[in-house]
Amino acid sequence: MPSAIEVQGLSKEFGALRAVDDLSFEVAPGRVTGFLGPNGSGKTTTLRMLLGLVSITDGTATFGGRRYVELDHPIHHVGAVLEATSFHPSRRAEDHLKSVALGAGIPMARVGETLDLVGLTDVARRRVGKFSLGMRQRLQLATALLGDPEVLILDEPSNGLDPQGIQWLRTFIRHQASIGHSVLVSSHLLSEMEETVDDVVIVSHGKLVLQTTLADLAQQAGTSTGMRLRTPEMGRLRGILDAIPVGYVQTGDDTMSIAGATPEWLGPLAAQHQIVLYELVHDRGSLEDVFLSLTHGFDAADPNHMGAPAAPAATAAPAAPAAMPGGAT
Amino acid sequence: MIAIIRSEWMKLRTTAVPWVLTGIALIVNALLILVIFLTRQDFSTSGSPPGYTVPHTTQQLRNLVGSGFQGYLFALLLGTLIVTTEFRHKTVTTSFLVTPVRSLLVAGKLVFAAICGAVLAVIMLVATVIGGGLTLDARGGSFSAMVHQIPAVAPGMILVFALFAILGVGVGSVLTNQVAAIIVVLGWFIILEGILVSLVHGAERWVPTGAAIAASNLTRGHGVDFGLFKWWQGGLLMLFYGLAFAIVGSLILTRRDIT
Numbered sequence: 001m002p003s004a005i006e007v008q009g010l011s012k013e014f015g016a017l018r019a020v021d022d023l024s025f026e027v028a029p030g031r032v033t034g035f036l037g038p039n040g041s042g043k044t045t046t047l048r049m050l051l052g053l054v055s056i057t058d059g060t061a062t063f064g065g066r067r068y069v070e071l072d073h074p075i076h077h078v079g080a081v082l083e084a085t086s087f088h089p090s091r092r093a094e095d096h097l098k099s100v101a102l103g104a105g106i107p108m109a110r111v112g113e114t115l116d117l118v119g120l121t122d123v124a125r126r127r128v129g130k131f132s133l134g135m136r137q138r139l140q141l142a143t144a145l146l147g148d149p150e151v152l153i154l155d156e157p158s159n160g161l162d163p164q165g166i167q168w169l170r171t172f173i174r175h176q177a178s179i180g181h182s183v184l185v186s187s188h189l190l191s192e193m194e195e196t197v198d199d200v201v202i203v204s205h206g207k208l209v210l211q212t213t214l215a216d217l218a219q220q221a222g223t224s225t226g227m228r229l230r231t232p233e234m235g236r237l238r239g240i241l242d243a244i245p246v247g248y249v250q251t252g253d254d255t256m257s258i259a260g261a262t263p264e265w266l267g268p269l270a271a272q273h274q275i276v277l278y279e280l281v282h283d284r285g286s287l288e289d290v291f292l293s294l295t296h297g298f299d300a301a302d303p304n305h306m307g308a309p310a311a312p313a314a315t316a317a318p319a320a321p322a323a324m325p326g327g328a329t
Numbered sequence: 330m331i332a333i334i335r336s337e338w339m340k341l342r343t344t345a346v347p348w349v350l351t352g353i354a355l356i357v358n359a360l361l362i363l364v365i366f367l368t369r370q371d372f373s374t375s376g377s378p379p380g381y382t383v384p385h386t387t388q389q390l391r392n393l394v395g396s397g398f399q400g401y402l403f404a405l406l407l408g409t410l411i412v413t414t415e416f417r418h419k420t421v422t423t424s425f426l427v428t429p430v431r432s433l434l435v436a437g438k439l440v441f442a443a444i445c446g447a448v449l450a451v452i453m454l455v456a457t458v459i460g461g462g463l464t465l466d467a468r469g470g471s472f473s474a475m476v477h478q479i480p481a482v483a484p485g486m487i488l489v490f491a492l493f494a495i496l497g498v499g500v501g502s503v504l505t506n507q508v509a510a511i512i513v514v515l516g517w518f519i520i521l522e523g524i525l526v527s528l529v530h531g532a533e534r535w536v537p538t539g540a541a542i543a544a545s546n547l548t549r550g551h552g553v554d555f556g557l558f559k560w561w562q563g564g565l566l567m568l569f570y571g572l573a574f575a576i577v578g579s580l581i582l583t584r585r586d587i588t
Binding site for chain 2: 044046048050052053054055068069071074075080082083086087088089090091092095096098099100102103104107143203
């Protein structure tokens with residue numbers, strides 16, 4: 001089956017700035033792909049190049065082999081949610097959708113349907129200028145859905161949504177995938193996307209860091225990074241650990257963390273020496289830690305990481321658990 | 330193309346732009362009628378001072394419809410705003426997603442603006458005939474004589490309003506900044522053009538206003554306004570100005586990054 005979206009050697013230069021640099025990735029049909037990277041890593045520029053809004057310096061960005069501009073009535077194939085500002089403030093929500101529907105030959109009945117779908121039916125006749133950020137975001141989504149497209153491109157869609165809205169968005173995205181649609185959704189937070197995406201494309205400084213499945217990434221993240229504990233018998237414990245020897249850091253009067261330790265190792269040790277423990281925490285890398293280390297540890301100046309389309313295996317190096325902040329599970 | 334025009338009409342009528350512009354145009358028109366008509370006691374032909382064009386000549390009706398010609402500026406502004414409001418409120422992103430071939434969108438706006446200009450001309454004509462006619466009647470002039478001038482005035486008027494709206498779209502697609510576009514458009518037609526005409530001999534037939542006045546002589550056959558082109562030459566020149574701006578604008582827009 002051909003890819004829903006294919007990006008090949010895509011580059012964009014804004015003057016001297018190379019915002020996107022030889023980026024290649026694919027979005028599989030019927031799957032949700034998270035497009036992840038820190039702010040300023042070229043995500044929005046890439047999405048806008050896909051949609052024909054920003055000109056391409058080099059490379060290709062296609063939907064089933066065709067550029068956006070070559071699609072016949074593109075919004076029947078590709079729906080896009082970009083920033084939440086692009087409405088005329090005095091235009092009513094319904095009229096905005098009607099103007100888009102008229103321009104693309106979409107039946108008027110679809111306007112009511114999409115308003116219903118995003119839960120804006122009650123405010124259909126309200127002027128968009130009076131909308132909250134979350135409502136604008138929903139209206140954007142309604143606009144994207146008008147043509148019932150098989151591909152959705154969402155740029156930071158959870159911006160401005162309240163927790164219920166984010167939950168609703170997740171369900172919505174999963175539903176889209178369940179009916180065979182492909183979704184490319186960008187975010188600077190992996191944690192926000194963990195429950196939503198099947199695949200991840202991680203970028204930093206405009207370059208691809210990694211394309212893999214979420215399951216693969218989660219496997220990496222599951223590795224133990226150490227133990228944290230609180231004890232009234234700090235002195236005695238230090239003596240025992242010094243004798244082993246093992247690397248530890250005393251983090252407070254009665255707290256310490258032991259790198260690389262596992263519960264199976266530390267539990268029996270404490271029992272054997274009858275050390276009282278008030279608290280024992282197993283630190284495991286979270287997905288977010290892996291993501292942060294992948295994107296922050298990725299230095300554009302490092303020749304080892306330049307250009308090469310990273311296979312999943314190549315990620316072991318930058319994802320060194322030792323460099324991570326100890327995120328509790 | 331039909332789809333773009335219908336979409337443009339939905340976009341335009343759901344903003345205040347057409348209603349405010351038409352409203353101001355009508356108010357200016359009404360004030361002008363008031364000034365011209367109420368300052369005259371008697372409009373019977375014999376009572377008019379020599380050289381004063383009484384309201385039942387075609388030129389007078391023509392001037393009234395155009396609010397003393399400056400009325401065309403409303404068609405021009407309407408055309409300009411059809412493009413620049415999209416950039417001001419960033420709705421152009423959505424418009425380009427719907428119609429990614431940008432020159433096609435500009436072409437659609439040109440046709441749509443021409444229709445709007447023509448409709449504005451008809452509205453102004455009707456308002457002038459009603460308002461001016463009633464006042465004229467009350468002052469002893471001939472209402473029916475004024476009505477009889479409509480066939481002579483209307484076609485040229487409609488043509489010129491449409492041409493000005495086209496020029497507006499052209500200028501707007503080059504200067505997408507709304508404030509800049511309005512300043513340039515008004516600055517040219519209110520100040521700069523007059524200066525140019527007074528400084529450069531023979532310039533009046535080449536400037537847009539001169540071309541437009543020539544074009545408005547559509548139904549008159551011979552040019553009364555000395556030094557101007559024939560009506561079709563003036564019309565083509567105006568159309569050329571509008572399309573030249575629109576083509577340059579399309580070329581710029583096609584290369585432009587919408588971020």
